Amino acid sequence: MNHSSLSTFLRPVLSLALVASGIGTAQAAVSVCVDTSSPTVEMDKAIAAAVAKQQNTTLTVHDFDGTGDDEEGFDLKEFNAMAAKDCQLVMGFPVDASSSGLPEGMKATSAYGRTGFVLVTPVAAAAHSLSTLPEGSEVAVAYQTTPNLYFADHPKLQASVHPTNDAAISALEQKKVGAAMLWRPSVVGYLAKHKEAKQFDYAELNEPHARWNLVALYDPANAAAAQAFETSIKALQANGTLGKLLDPYAVAVDDQAKSVAAAPKAAATGADNKAAGGNGEAAGGAKKVVTGSGEAAKLYTSAQAERGKADYAENCALCHGDTLSGRSGPALKGKHFANPAANFHVGDIFTIVSQNMPATQPASLEPKVYADIMAFLLQENGYPAGDKELTFDDAKASKEPLIYHGASK
Template identity: 45%
Template sequence: MEVVACIDQSSPAATMDMNVVRAAVATQGYSARFEKFDGSGVGDDPYSEKNFHKLTSSRCQLVLGFPVDVQAPLLPTGVKGSAPYGQTGFALVTRDHAPPELSQLAEGTEVAVAYETAPNLFFEHHTNIQSDVHPDNDDALDALAKGKVKAAMLWAPIVVQYTQRHAKGHKLFFALLNEPHARWDLVALYDDSGVAAAEVFDKGVGELRASGRLAALLAPYAVVGDRPTASAVKPANVVSRNEYNRGGLIKVSNTKKKSGAKAPAIYSAEQASAGQQVFMSNCSMCHGADLGGITGPALKGQKFASAKDDFAVSDIFGILSTQMPAGRPGTLKPEEYAAVMAFILQQNGYPAGPNALTYAQAQTSKVPLISSSK
C-alpha cells in the first residue's frame, strides 16, 4: 500500500519532508511515492483553495511544504492539517558569534530582513534595532555574509540552505526567534480524499517521535517542537513558499471584534485631510485615489478589513509604517504615517474626534479595524 505526497520543490526543506513521509508511513507498513510541484512561481499561488484541491484531487493524498503559524492556525475551507511533525520559523542570524536575544543587540543595530516577511513587524517592539529591508532572502543573507549588517531575521530553512551552499564562506549562527508569529508548525495538509493517508502519517510520526528518530530526520531544518502530536491543527493561517520568497504579509492580531460596539473616535478631521495629501503623493499610485486598489490591494471596504480579518489598528499601522510605501519603506515622517492612518480610518467609516492620533498610539492601538464602507 502506498501514500502519495505532493512536495513543494521550492522549499529548502523538500528533501527533509520526503524523508519524514517515507519513514513515517514505513512504520505503518506503507510505501511512499512523491509528486513534485513548484510553489515558488510569483502570481501562481499553489496554496489558493482551488489549486490546492487540484493537487489533491489529481495526484496527492498529502501536501507538504506549507507550514502554519503556531499562533494563528487557520486553514482555508476544506483543507485540514496533520498533527505538527516539526517546528521551524524565523531566526535571528549573526556572523561572528551565537545570536543574542533581539533586545540585547546594541542600540541602532541594523538588521536585514526580506521584504514583507513577518520579521518586518518585530521592529515595532524592539526600538533598539533598525530595519534594513532587502528584496529577497538571498540578498539579505549576502548583506550579512559581507558584513554590511551585523544581523538578519530570516526563515530558518533558507538560512540552513544558504550556509550549506556557501560552506566555505563566512560562518553564520542562527537561533529561532521568540517573537509573535515567528514560530511555525510543519504539517501535512490534506482534504477529504486524504483522511486515511493522514491517519497513517500521524501514527507514523507518533512512532518516530517516540523512538527518538524524528529529531534526526528533521535536522538541521527543523526541530521536533514541544507540542503534542495528538490533535490535528485547527484551521490555520498558511504562508506558501511563494510568500516566503516574495515575503508574505502576515496579518497579525489577537483582537476580537466586539460586535455591536461603536467605532471609537481616535483621530481628528484635520489630521485626516493632512493624511489625504500624504496618501495622494505617496500611496495612491498603487492603492488608487479612491483606495480601491491598483497594483497594491484595496485599503477600504470589506476586502481590506472585515470582521473576519481580525485586524487591529496597530496591525495595519505596523505594516504601513514599516513596509510602505513599497519600494522605500519607512521613509515618511512619523506624523505623516499617523496622518495617513487617520485618512484610512476615515475612509473606512471611523468617526473623527477632538484629538489627533499619535504615532505611538497607532503603534499600540488594539481598536479593531473593521470597515463599515463597502
Template identity: 55%
Template structure:
C-alpha cells in the first residue's frame, strides 16, 4: 500500500507544481518540487541542496503550497503522472508504507532517503511509550483519515478524539484536552512548542501496523536520469554520515534501503509466515457466490473511489494481493471486518446496512483467493472469525 492522507496531499501538490513549472524552460540543473505545507519541507530542501553540492550543480527548487487543494476524493492520479512526468524531474517528500510500499500508478520512486512515521506524543508528566501502556479510558487525539485511526480497534483502553489537521491534534495535547496524540513525526516536531526538544513532551515511534513510512522522491519516465544521480548522491551522503544530520530532527533516521528491499522480498519473511495452505481448496468456505456478487456492486458504489476499481489502492490502501493480506500482516477475517464495518467508508464510518458490509466482505475474501461455498456469511460470524486472511492468488 498505501497512500496516507499525507500522500494524497503530495499528489495534489505535484499537480500544482506541474502548473508552476510549465512556464519554466528546462535547464541543466535538476528541478525539484517541494510542498511547503509538508511539515518536513525544510528537511527536503536541505537534502536537495546537499545533493546539488555533491554533484557540483545547482538545484532549482520549486515550492508550492499543497494544503488548500480541497476535494481530495475527486483527485485523478493518472493526471498527476502525466503532469509530473513532463514537467518536474523529481517530487520530494512522498511517503510510502515501509512494509507495503507502493507509489501512484505510472510513477516511479527513488530508493527511500528517510524513515518517517507515526508517533505517540504525551506530556512528560504522563509519559507512555505505547498505546497499551495508556490508562483505561484515555482520550487520544488523532487526525482524520490517517493510519492511526485503525489502532483503536486493537487498543480498547483508548478512545479516539478526531481532529481535521495535525496542528489541531497536537494542540489538543498542549492544551490538555487530550492526554496523548498520534501524529506524523514531522508534525510533532513542527507543531510542539520547542520542537523535538520540547522538554515537556515525549515522542515515541508507534510500533503498530502502517506506522513506519519511508520517504522517497517520485519521478516519471523523463526523470529517470535525475533520479539515478539523486540516488547516487544520497548514497554518498549516507556513507559519509552527513545524511542523518540533514534529516534531523524530522526523520527518525535515514531509511535503510537494504531492509526495505528485504521486507519486500517474500523469501525474506520465512518463519513468521503461518503455514499457508498449498491449495485454495483447503481454505474454509465462509460465504456464498451470491454474496460476493452483491458485494462486488456494493464495493463499486461505496469503496472503489478510494481503494480503486480493482482494489489496487488509491487514496486508501490496496485491499487485494500480497501487499494487503500478506502473511506478515497477520490479518484475520474478524480484524478486517471490524475495520470495514466500523471505520469504512472513511468519510462516513459505519453508515451502511449490515448485510451490505457482509456482502462487501464476501467480495474482499473472494478477491483475495478464498473459496465460496453453500453457507452464508453473517455479520456476527464475520466479526468473530479468526480465520487467517492470507492472499493466495498469483
C-alpha cells in the first residue's frame, strides 16, 4: 500500500513516483515529460503545445506515471535521469509558493502558472473562507494533503478524511459533508468528468501552503531549452493564450504567504476573494532554491531523545513501527517523511503530532512528552544533538526545515 509520508501531504500534487515508461531519446525542438496521474496533465500538454507552436517547431511528449508503485515512492535519481535523457522539461511540478524546494540537482523554470487548494461548497450554501463556515461543519479533505493541517487552526470544523480528492468531492456531492478543501485541478477534473455535478462554488483558501507555483523542471544541461520555454511563456502570457489555458486551474498571487506555525488564525479579511476564473497570470516567483544541503540545527539534547525514545515506544510504535519505518501509520523517518520538496518545517509536523497523535487519543500526552518524542524523531532523521532541550513552544514555533539528514549516528 501507499506508504504515506510528509511528501504525501502533497500526494495529489507531488505525485512523482517517476516510473519512466518506454522512452526514446528526445530529438524534437521541444520535448516535455508529463505526469499522466496529475490532474493538470491536459493543461500541461496544451501549454507545451502552445510553446512549441510559438517557437514554430515540433513537440514530443513523454508520458510517465507519477503515482507511487512501491514503498519507496519516487526515486529522485530516476527523476533526474529522466530529465537528463528523456525530455528537456518535466512539466507540472508544483512548488509551494510560500517557500520553495526542488529535487536536488534539478533546476526549475520560473512559474508558468499558479494553482492551489480551494474551499468547495454547494452553491446553495456557498462559503468563501473557513471562518465563515457554520460551527461544527464537517469538511472533507483528501488523506494526507495539506488542508489536513488547517483543522488545527479551525477547531470548530470537523475533519472528514477521504482516500482521494475524488472521494472527498463525492462525499460533498452526496451531502455527507458541508464543504471540502481540495486541490483545484482535481476539482476541475472531477467536474469535467461529472457534468451533472455543477452545483459547486469554490474559493481560494487563504491558509498556509495553499498556493503553489507550477514550474517545469530541467536538468542543468537543458538550460537553453528552459530559457526558450520561459521566453515563449512570456509571449503566450502577453497575447492571452496562457491565461486561457490556465484559467480553470489558476489561483491569484498570495503576497502574505505564511507558515502554519506563524499563523495561529487565518485572517478572515481577504479570504473571500473568489477564485472563479482566477487571473491566469504566470507569476515569476518560483525561487530556485535547492534545500536539503544545509547544516542541520541542534534542537534537542541526547538525554531528551533518549526519553523520547521510550515515550515513542509506548505511545507511537504500535502504529508507526519500532524502527519508525511505518505500520498502519506512515514512516516517520527517511527522505519521504522529511522530504525537502514538501517544504514542511519542524513546527508543522510538531503541530500534527501534538494535536492529532496518538491517532486514537489525540492531544492526550503531556506537552513535555510531545517535545521529547519530537527530539527522538529529529534524532532519527539525522539532526545532531545539542546542549539545549527542545521545549513544546519552541517545537511548535520552529521554522527549521524538516529534511532527512541521513541515518542517526
